[in-house]
Amino acid sequence: MTETFGNADLSNGEAAKTLHINLGAEPLELSWQHCGTTSDFLGEYFAKCCEKGVDQVDARHSIGYLLNEILENAVKFRHKGNVEIRCSMERNVFESTISNMVDPQTAEKFQALLQELLSRDPGELLLERIEANASDAGSGGSGLGLLTLMNDYDARLGWSFRSDHANGTVHLHTVAALTFA
């Protein structure tokens, strides 16, 4: 069974420039630093795929920030296995799908968070969450990264969860897209 939240559709077609990176959990000893180095590389690469007139510095930074936030979540919450990244750019539309496995409890908690994030204005919710975090020393600010993407970067986000009962795991695909004017 697949459950979808937000907008997980992809529109880029065969003419798009694409890159596929598989961060191998074991050979790499996948860790936090891989998020930054991978997102920096992809930001640099795809900024150069933008058409003339697009602010390259902004594109490089925005793609880098977006991928870093999603990858940090993937590395933090992944159950086991690799993290796969598929990116494409066509007519200044950048699309990415980041895939990893999470355990069923993590999936359930994340779905509840997404339901809340998607039901409200992201700007209001961002401030509300910051206020709530500030009064709770133990809170790590869950969801803030996604809210900054929605509110500050106008990113389009979507998630699909597919349960794999045989292996007791859930396949999570996160779709994150940006349009550059």
Add this chain to the structure above:
Amino acid sequence: MEISTNDYRVWSEGARIHYEGTMRLSGTEAYAPILELMNNVLATKPAEIILDLTGLEFLNSSGINLLAKFTIEIRKQPDIGVKVLGSKSIPWQSKSLRNLQRLHPALELQIN
């Protein structure tokens, strides 16, 4: 006081706190030493605290949360002013720093 790694440097000079480089730490705990440095400056009760971010090329959302938390701490002490200095050439600053001002309207934001 100064915290310095290969990726970033944070230091204070009086009530001015400087940030430089790329900060992508893994969460609240990892940012705790930086928050401590900031809180030490706040504890001296200066007339105005300056956060100089003009050299901070990249900050992840956990770091933005740190700035937000600190802004709320300053807000609790209305006689302490705060000025945040940013750079137009660093995209995250124009996108995300205005949230600090929404949290604390008396905060002065200068992005040059």
